[in-house]
Amino acid sequence: MGPARRRDALRLRGGGSPPLLRLFPGRLSAFPLFVLALLLGFASLLWLQLSCSGEGPSPGGQHRGVPRQPCPPPAPPQPPEEEASWGPHRLALLVPFRERFEELLAFVPYMHRFLSKKRIRHHIFILNQVDHFRFNRASLINVGFLESGNDTDYIAMHDVDLLPLNEHLDYSFPEAGPFHVASPELHPLYHYKTYVGGILLLTKQHYELCNGMSNRFWGWGREDDEFYRRIKGAGLQVRRPSGITTGYETFQHLHDPAWRKRDQKRIAAQKQEQFKVDRQGGLNNVRYRIESRTDLSVAGAPCTVLNILLDCDTDETPWCTFG
Numbered sequence: 001m002g003p004a005r006r007r008d009a010l011r012l013r014g015g016g017s018p019p020l021l022r023l024f025p026g027r028l029s030a031f032p033l034f035v036l037a038l039l040l041g042f043a044s045l046l047w048l049q050l051s052c053s054g055e056g057p058s059p060g061g062q063h064r065g066v067p068r069q070p071c072p073p074p075a076p077p078q079p080p081e082e083e084a085s086w087g088p089h090r091l092a093l094l095v096p097f098r099e100r101f102e103e104l105l106a107f108v109p110y111m112h113r114f115l116s117k118k119r120i121r122h123h124i125f126i127l128n129q130v131d132h133f134r135f136n137r138a139s140l141i142n143v144g145f146l147e148s149g150n151d152t153d154y155i156a157m158h159d160v161d162l163l164p165l166n167e168h169l170d171y172s173f174p175e176a177g178p179f180h181v182a183s184p185e186l187h188p189l190y191h192y193k194t195y196v197g198g199i200l201l202l203t204k205q206h207y208e209l210c211n212g213m214s215n216r217f218w219g220w221g222r223e224d225d226e227f228y229r230r231i232k233g234a235g236l237q238v239r240r241p242s243g244i245t246t247g248y249e250t251f252q253h254l255h256d257p258a259w260r261k262r263d264q265k266r267i268a269a270q271k272q273e274q275f276k277v278d279r280q281g282g283l284n285n286v287r288y289r290i291e292s293r294t295d296l297s298v299a300g301a302p303c304t305v306l307n308i309l310l311d312c313d314t315d316e317t318p319w320c321t322f323g
Contacts, residue, residue, distance in 0.1 A: 083119075089173040090121040091201075092152035094144035095160050096137040098129045103160050103254045105298060110163055112301035120171050123152060124303035130291055131309045133320045138213035138223040139310050142286040145207060147293075147306055155207060156181075157200045161254040164199070166246045174201045176239060178231055183240035186250040196231070196238060197224035198251075209234045212283030218312070218320040229277050287311035 093111060097104065108124055115122045125148060127140040141157050148155065154173050162182060169181055182198030184191045190198070202210075210230040217223035231238060244250060291307040312320035 086119040086121050087173075089154060090123065090152045091115070091171065091173075092144070092148035092155045093122055093124045093158050094127060094141050094148070094155050095125065095158050096127050096129070096135075096140040096144075097160055098135050100160055106254065107160050107163065108298040108303050109301040111158075112303075114164060114167075115171060117167070118171060123148070124301070126303055126305045128305055128307050129310060130307045131311075133310055133312050134218040134322065135220065136215065136218050136310055136320070137220075138217050138227070139215045139286050139288070140308060142212045142215065142283050143288050143290075143308050143310075144306070145204070145212060145283065146286070147290065152204070154201060154203045157202075159198050162187075162198050163252040163254065164250070165252055166244055166250045168244060169241060169250070171201065174203060174206075174239070177236045178202045178206060178238050180238050180240050182251060186241065186244060186247065188248050188251055188253045194225065194228050196228045200224075206234070206236055208283065209236070210282070212286070214278035215281050215286050216278050216317050218317060226277060230282075233277075287313075 093115075095104075095107070104126065108126075111124060112122075125144050127144045129135060129140055141155075145155060156171065159182075164181065170179065171181065178196070179201040180196050180199070181201060184193060184195045187195070187198055210227070210233075213223055213227050213230070217226065228238070288311060289309045291309050292305075293307075294305045296303060296305060314320065
């Protein structure tokens, strides 16, 4: 069989050049193919970065209001192991949580690297509410405090959808009193003077002095406003960051209200209750059961997940259910 007939036979059997190579005339040597592969790889990485950061066009024609997934955190060298030079204090990072898994996957490795770079000893606790009641951020923080162990001596009440971007933010031991990291001058959404939500640091001694947070706030909001009154009632002064010049760009807020609605429903007497100070309850009467406790690693970052079953007295707070 001559050379021409041999080429025709190969084409009939599908043994010709791959479709991509047919786009290029003539013969390609190994070096141009190598350069082509590098260019394609670079283009793919660039497209991924633009599509997840919101700077490029939406893949697949996403509709307005549907959030992009947060970019996967980068993978720098592992942070150094804790050393004696990091100081004597250890932070319990308490993260109230329910069904925000995409935010959690970004939060845990990011915060572990952020705190390790600042040489802050820490342990991340994911406080996962698994009962059938409405979300109760305050009660979860009370449970996290009680379950955080004796090897931590201060806490951070930390929202899972708020990432600190400024490395000058202080997460060290707040010996002088509660330290509000996400202050009204820096938080991207909440700017009123008495706001203490988002990220708040307290020594365990000061948290006990306040009797923790009220357990009466089922659904979203107002529990931190009530806690501000507890802080004042305990004779403590809230301190806030100084010298931070990044303003409302100090934090990345992962939450998109168009995609994930907050439970802001107010039922019957709850409308009046939300503005009252709970002078009886807190750490002393939180009712819960730990369904499971699991130590795990998220992208190399260690954390502990507490699956928590809260209990509710429907005579006291009937608004803990949607019924």
